[in-house]
Each structure stands twice: as structure tokens, then as C-alpha cells.
Amino acid sequence: MKHIAIHPVERAPAAGCGCGADPQRRKALKAAAGMALLAGAGLRPAQAAEDGPRTGDWLVLADDEAKKPIGAADVKLGEKPLIAYPFDPAAKAVRDGSRMNRILLVRLDPGSLDGATQPRAAEGVVAYSAFCTHMGCDVNAWVAAEKVLLCFCHFSKFDPSQEAAVTGGPAPRPLPALPIKLEDGKFVVAGAFSAPPGKAA
Amino acid sequence: MNRTPTFLAAAIALALATPADASEPRPYPAVTDARLAQPEPANWLSYRGNFSAWGYSPLAKINERNVGKLTLAWAYQTGLVEGHQSPPIVNGGYMYVTTPGSQVIALDAGTGQEIWRYKPQIPADQLQLHPTNRGVALYGNRVYIATVDCRLIALDARTGKVAWTTKVDEWKNGYYMTLAPLAAKGKIMVGPSGGETGVRGYVAAFDAETGKEAWRTYTVPGPGEPGHDTWPAGDSYKTGGGSVWITGSYDPQTGLAYWGTGNPAPWPADQRKGDNLYTSSMIAIDVETGQIKGHHQYQPNDAWDWDEVSAPVLIDTTIKGRPVKAAVHAGRSGYLWVLERTADKVNYVQAWPYVNNNVITGLDPKTGRPAYDASKTPGTGKGAAFCPGLWGGKDWPPEAYNPNTGLFYIPANNNMCGMLPAGENVKYKPGDLFIGYPLDGVLGSVRVPDPNQTVGELQAWDLKTGKLAWAHKFKTFLWAPLLTTAGNLVFAGGTNDRMFRAYNATNGKVLWEFPAPSGVVGVPSSFEVDGEQYIAVQSGWGVDAERVQGAFNAILPERKVVVPQGGTVLVFKVGK
Numbered sequence: 001m002k003h004i005a006i007h008p009v010e011r012a013p014a015a016g017c018g019c020g021a022d023p024q025r026r027k028a029l030k031a032a033a034g035m036a037l038l039a040g041a042g043l044r045p046a047q048a049a050e051d052g053p054r055t056g057d058w059l060v061l062a063d064d065e066a067k068k069p070i071g072a073a074d075v076k077l078g079e080k081p082l083i084a085y086p087f088d089p090a091a092k093a094v095r096d097g098s099r100m101n102r103i104l105l106v107r108l109d110p111g112s113l114d115g116a117t118q119p120r121a122a123e124g125v126v127a128y129s130a131f132c133t134h135m136g137c138d139v140n141a142w143v144a145a146e147k148v149l150l151c152f153c154h155f156s157k158f159d160p161s162q163e164a165a166v167t168g169g170p171a172p173r174p175l176p177a178l179p180i181k182l183e184d185g186k187f188v189v190a191g192a193f194s195a196p197p198g199k200a201a
Numbered sequence: 202m203n204r205t206p207t208f209l210a211a212a213i214a215l216a217l218a219t220p221a222d223a224s225e226p227r228p229y230p231a232v233t234d235a236r237l238a239q240p241e242p243a244n245w246l247s248y249r250g251n252f253s254a255w256g257y258s259p260l261a262k263i264n265e266r267n268v269g270k271l272t273l274a275w276a277y278q279t280g281l282v283e284g285h286q287s288p289p290i291v292n293g294g295y296m297y298v299t300t301p302g303s304q305v306i307a308l309d310a311g312t313g314q315e316i317w318r319y320k321p322q323i324p325a326d327q328l329q330l331h332p333t334n335r336g337v338a339l340y341g342n343r344v345y346i347a348t349v350d351c352r353l354i355a356l357d358a359r360t361g362k363v364a365w366t367t368k369v370d371e372w373k374n375g376y377y378m379t380l381a382p383l384a385a386k387g388k389i390m391v392g393p394s395g396g397e398t399g400v401r402g403y404v405a406a407f408d409a410e411t412g413k414e415a416w417r418t419y420t421v422p423g424p425g426e427p428g429h430d431t432w433p434a435g436d437s438y439k440t441g442g443g444s445v446w447i448t449g450s451y452d453p454q455t456g457l458a459y460w461g462t463g464n465p466a467p468w469p470a471d472q473r474k475g476d477n478l479y480t481s482s483m484i485a486i487d488v489e490t491g492q493i494k495g496h497h498q499y500q501p502n503d504a505w506d507w508d509e510v511s512a513p514v515l516i517d518t519t520i521k522g523r524p525v526k527a528a529v530h531a532g533r534s535g536y537l538w539v540l541e542r543t544a545d546k547v548n549y550v551q552a553w554p555y556v557n558n559n560v561i562t563g564l565d566p567k568t569g570r571p572a573y574d575a576s577k578t579p580g581t582g583k584g585a586a587f588c589p590g591l592w593g594g595k596d597w598p599p600e601a602y603n604p605n606t607g608l609f610y611i612p613a614n615n616n617m618c619g620m621l622p623a624g625e626n627v628k629y630k631p632g633d634l635f636i637g638y639p640l641d642g643v644l645g646s647v648r649v650p651d652p653n654q655t656v657g658e659l660q661a662w663d664l665k666t667g668k669l670a671w672a673h674k675f676k677t678f679l680w681a682p683l684l685t686t687a688g689n690l691v692f693a694g695g696t697n698d699r700m701f702r703a704y705n706a707t708n709g710k711v712l713w714e715f716p717a718p719s720g721v722v723g724v725p726s727s728f729e730v731d732g733e734q735y736i737a738v739q740s741g742w743g744v745d746a747e748r749v750q751g752a753f754n755a756i757l758p759e760r761k762v763v764v765p766q767g768g769t770v771l772v773f774k775v776g777k
Contacts (some may be wrong), residue, residue: 032282137329141639
């Protein structure tokens with residue numbers, strides 16, 4: 001059986017996601033993550049291409065054959081989001097086995113970020129799952145007038161300064177947020193997604 | 202868990218107590234070419250009820266006199282959201298509907314009792330640009346479903362058991378399937394969606410018995426094939442679009458199937474100079490061999506996303522005193538096309554606009570080739586406004602033809618115009634969007650010249666005279682697959698007030714309406730079980746109807762309408 005990526009949800013930073021406030025849910029998610037690891041152990045290498053981002057991963061553009069890590073200068077204010085995959089620097093492998101691993105990067109005015117978004121951002125650059133929570137299309141468009149992310153397929157809108165809250169369209173929940181930081185000028189994954197990526201059932 | 206033995210015992214007791222004949226499955230009449238060519242009035246065996254794609258039921262027990270007493274016989278909730286567009290297809294009291302996610306549900310057509318339900322596993326990370334499915338094909342003792350992840354699956358009609366599965370294409374490259382297959386001459390035919398993901402369209406045929414591929418005919422010709430020179434040199438043909446996502450019609454006398462094809466890719470026409478055969482066209486394919494025997498291209502070098510995927514409706518009629526085996530198509534361009542089908546050719550007969558079109562400045566009287574107004578043609582670096590807009594005068598919702606009234610019914614949208622911003626050069630990446638316009642520009646593309654004008658129009662055309670017999674106009678847009686019946690009725694939903702309506706087929710008067718749980722964008726059908734006539738349709742708003750509503754909500758926020766989602770099969774009969 002092909003392993004389907006299950007993204008362990010780690011404990012978010014103190015100021016981070018609301019999921020930390022629910023110990024029952026956290027426990028359940030930890031248990032699920034543990035089961036996934038057990039189930040996976042005998043079936044696949046420890047780091048499969050389907051795996052989601054891990055702390056310490058770099059980010060590379062989804063269509064970059066050179067696999068150059070994305071740096072601070074690559075993400076510009078007012079421009080549409082970049083679509084990236086996590087890159088395992090030790091194995092030198094792009095984690096592109098599942099479209100659910102796609103990550104968007106967009107630069108915002110640091111002063112516009114809400115309390116939960118700010119600690120996940122790196123110099124105003126925020127990262128979210130690019131896999132729309134409605135039907136799984138790429139969230140890769142930018143509506144400059146509203147400063148919101150747009151999914152072309154069904155026009156769901158997300159406010160990246162407010163934890164990617166849904167501001168329009170059929171998406172049932174925000175885009176999962178991914179904490180990032182800057183190390184030696186390049187973006188590095190600093191924690192797990194705030195919630196598992198995936199589309200509505 | 203400790204209750205299981207009790208349950209088991211009860212179940213066994215019940216089984217033993219039930220008379221054997223009651224548990225016997227209803228006999229299933231095998232579906233043959235002869236039956237598909239001449240379906241009994243009681244059954245609705247294929248997407249449009251007959252090979253000619255009329256959307257017509259010869260049943261007349263429900264008629265203009267008693268339709269006001271139409272009442273719900275039964276309903277069945279699918280438990281799913283998004284677009285429920287497939288017709289309830291009925292054979293010998295078995296009903297088959299499909300849902301988003303390519304599920305097939307077999308129901309007792311008289312009672313709504315579930316017989317079986319097939320749930321294919323769809324990849325969790327596949328994007329769903331058009332989350333819908335438009336129905337099954339019936340052939341022999343099997344039911345065929347084209348899945349969104351590009352598999353063709355044959356199921357036993359009585360049990361739902363998988364007979365075979367054939368991979369048609371690679372979904373990771375942006376190919377997906379939403380159409381009801383076409384079954385004829387021992388073959389099951391399908392084609393791919395993906396006009397916005399740079400597919401190279403085709404019609405492919407598979408052996409109904411084994412699932413083995415018989416032929417695959419591309420709608421974009423390759424090197425050495427006729428029409429290849431209508432594409433720029435290089436690889437543009439490999440990503441040229443021409444998707445196939447609506448079931449073809451079929452003429453059993455000539456063995457030719459008639460398919461509509463989608464827009465060329467990417468959208469800016471100057472990025473693929475030439476006519477771009479056979480995109481935005483109708484093609485006649487020999488079902489035996491897959492050979493293209495004729496074609497008509499509605500829009501050479503299309504620039505407006507005017508997919509012409511609706512298959513033509515096959516009508517033998519008289520035009521200007523001459524008998525014509527016609528292939529009639531209400532185009533996305535807003536032109537009503539009358540073509541002539543022969544054994545080895547498709548001839549242009551006549552065409553005229555059924556809604557306002559400000560792009561086409563004229564048609565060649567011999568060939569029907571349109572001339573375009575360059576100022577209404579968007580392209581790379583050049584925005585333009587045009588009517589009709591991206592969703593056309595009519596999108597995929599099928600027209601209907603009633604042989605008794607002689608009228609051809611069109612679910613039209615008038616003065617629903619569009620505006621695209623300057624196009625941009627786009628590089629093809631397998632599985633990604635391949636459009637060529639800023640995406641928020643596509644979202645904001647709908648324009649209505651006058652917000653107080655009506656938009657939706659249910660139109661009835663007399664093909665013999667080319668005159669509009671009647672039109673019922675709506676303040677909102679219309680997304681209404683049609684059914685017409687020998688009871689002198691036309692059935693249509695498609696409005697954002699969730700109504701499903703019956704109209705007098707002769708004069709367009711509304712005779713009955715029913716507030717459905719969700720908007721009705723499903724293809725309606727009619728059938729008979731145990732002497733009772735039923736009208737069936739799925740309610741379940743989504744996909745492009747929702748997209749257009751979103752576009753209207755954006756430009757006219759004071760009239761914002763949110764249509765609830767959720768699929769329900771609705772079956773009506775005349776109340777006592």
C-alpha cells in the first residue's frame with residue numbers, strides 16, 4: 001500500500017496556533033502521528049518524497065530544477081506568492097511526492113501581521129500550505145486591492161496577515177500556517193504546519 | 202462489540218423469515234445497441250435519453266394538464282457537496298446517479314431504496330477544478346464510470362462489483378474526466394477535461410467487455426496528420442487543449458459519433474497562431490476505427506475560452522424546403538449552428554446569434570467561418586471586453602429538442618459579457634494551470650452592460666423557420682440542463698432561487714415549480730416504473746454555476762446570493 005502523507009502536527013510556538021489550547025485534540029493528533037510513524041516504519045524509507053516539511057528544511061521553488069534555496073530577496077512586497085516545496089538539505093531531496101506539500105510564500109508589511117502570524121513570519125514573509133482547503137487547487141494568486149490570497153479554482157480568498165483566515169469563497173478553513181525563519185539569508189522551516197493540509201471531504 | 206451476536210442472530214432470523222422471491226434481485230434487462238438506438242419510453246438509458254441527444258421523453262402521463270399536481274415521490278441525499286450534474290439514468294427499474302468524487306449510486310427507481318454504492322478512492326492530493334461527474338453509460342449488464350483521476354471503470358449493474366478498471370491517463374499531468382461515457386458498437390468512449398491545464402484532448406474507445414483500448418483519436422493533430430499545420434511549429438500541439446468533457450451524440454445509421462471540443466490552450470490566441478484544429482469544433486468520428494470523418498470548427502484561433510464541448514443535437518428536419526440531417530448546436534459564442542451531417546463530411550448550413558455577440562462581425566456564407574472584431578479580441582499584453590463572456594451564451598448545460606413541437610430549447614444567458622486584462626506569456630508545467638491571464642482577472646471577468654437587464658433566457662427556436670417561438674427571461678443567470686417531454690413540457694432548474702420548474706413547451710408558461718434543497722444544475726430525466734411516470738433530477742449547486750454566482754456577487758454586491766450546497770436525488774410523480 002502506498003503511504004499517504006500524514007503530517008504530524010507539532011506543538012505550535014507559545015504565541016502560535018489555537019490548536020495548542022485544546023489538550024485533547026493535541027493528544028489525539030500526537031497519537032495519530034505516532035501510529036503513522038509506526039505504520040510507515042516497515043513500509044518506506046524514513047524520509048519519503050510524500051513527507052511534509054520538517055523543521056530545518058529549506059524551501060525551493062516548485063519548478064526550479066537547480067533547487068536553489070529561496071532567500072529573503074526572492075520574496076518581494078506586493079508580488080503574487082511563490083510556490084515552493086520543502087527541501088531536505090541532508091538528503092539533498094525535494095519533498096515533492098505530494099501536492100499537499102506545496103507551500104506558498106508571500107511578503108507582507110510586518111506591522112500588519114496579527115499576534116499569531118507574527119511569530120511564524122520571517123521579516124514579514126509568511127508561509128502557508130498552498131493546497132486549498134476547499135478542493136486542493138494551488139493558492140497562487142494575489143488580489144493586491146484586498147491584500148488577500150486567491151485560489152483560482154473556486155475563488156476562495158485568504159488573509160495571510162490574519163492566519164490565512166477565509167475572507168471569501170467556499171473554503172471551509174484557513175490555510176495551515178508554516179513557521180519559518182531566516183538562516184544565512186535563506187528561509188528555513190521552523191516548525192510543523194499549524195493544522196494538517198488537505199481538502200474538504 | 203458484544204452486541205454483534207445479537208444483531209447477527211436477528212439478521213439471520215430476518216433473512217430466514219423473508220420469502221425468497223422478495224429477496225430476489227429485480228431482473229436487469231441487458232442494454233444493447235438496438236435498445237440504445239430505439240429506447241423504450243419507460244427507460245432513460247443514456248446521458249440525453251437517446252443517441253441523438255434530444256433530452257426528450259416520449260412519456261405523456263405527466264402533461265401540461267396535470268403537471269401542477271406534481272409532488273415528491275421520494276428523495277435521496279447523497280451526503281456530498283459540490284456539483285451534482287448527472288442525470289438519473291434508468292433501466293428496468295434500476296436507477297444510476299453519479300456524484301462529485303465519481304461515486305455511483307444504484308437505486309430502486311420506484312422507491313429510492315439504495316441497491317449499491319460504489320466509492321472509488323480518489324487521490325487525496327489531486328486538485329479538483331471541476332468537482333462533478335455527469336453520469337454513467339449503460340451497456341450489456343454493466344455500468345461504466347469515467348473517474349476524475351482518469352480511470353474508466355466497469356461495474357456489474359446489479360451488484361456494483363468491479364468488472365475491470367483501465368487507466369485512461371495520468372491525472373498528475375492535469376488530465377481529469379467528468380463526462381458520462383458514450384457506449385456504442387461494443388465500445389465505451391471517453392475524453393479528458395483540462396482546457397485550463399494544457400491537455401491535448403482526445404476521444405478514446407475501450408472494449409466494453411475487456412477494457413482494452415481500441416483507439417485514441419486526438420482532437421489536436423500531431424505531425425503528419427491533417428490539420429497539424431494549423432498550429433505553430435514546435436510542441437504547441439502537445440499542450441493545445443481541445444478537451445472533451447461532454448458525451449458525444451451518435452448516428453447509428455452512419456456509425457459516426459459527434460463530439461464537441463474545448464478551447465485551445467493557452468487562452469491568448471496570439472501564443473498559438475493558426476486555426477488550431479480541432480479546438481472549439483465539432484468532430485465526426487467513426488466509432489469502428491476512430492477515424493475523423495468530418496469536422497466543423499466554430500471558432501478558428503479562439504481567444505475567448507469559448508469551449509464548444511456540447512455535442513450537437515441530431516435532428517432530421519427540413520430547412521428552406523430541403524430535407525437536412527442536421528447537427529444543431531447552441532454555441533458558447535452565442536451562435537446557433539445548423540450543420541449537415543453526411544457519411545463522410547460535415548457541411549455548414551446556417552447560423553445566427555441567439556444572444557448578443559459583439560465579437561463576430563460576419564460569417565462566410567459558404568463555410569460559416571467567422572470574422573472577428575480585433576478590438577474585442579484579448580491577447581498577450583492586450584486586454585479586451587467582449588460579449589458573450591467566458592461562460593458564453595450557453596455553457597455545457599444541454600439543449601433539448603421536442604419532435605412534437607418541433608422546437609429546439611436553449612438554456613441561454615444574454616448580455617453576460619466579459620473582460621480580460623492583458624494576457625501574459627505562460628510556460629507549460631505538467632499539472633499546473635496553463636491559462637495566460639492573471640487569475641484575479643478571470644475571476645473578475647463578468648460584465649453586465651445594464652444591471653437591470655435580464656440575463657437568463659429559456660429560449661424555444663423553430664428550426665424550420667429560424668424564428669424564436671418564445672423566451673422566458675430571468676433577472677438572474679440560468680444554468681439549466683433541459684428535459685422536454687411528450688406531455689408538452691420543458692423541465693429546467695438552474696436559477697439561484699433553487700427552483701425546479703415545468704414550462705409549457707409550446708408557449709413557455711410556467712406551470713409548476715418546486716423549491717429544491719440546493720440549486721438544480723443536474724440533467725433531468727423521465728422514466729416509468731409499474732405504469733407510473735416520474736420526473737427525476739439531482740439538486741446540488743456547485744462548479745461553474747457557483748463560480749458565475751461568485752462573479753455576479755463581486756460586481757453586484759448589493760444583490761449577493763449564496764446558494765446552499767448538498768446533493769439530493771429528487772423524483773416526482775403526479776399526486777392523487
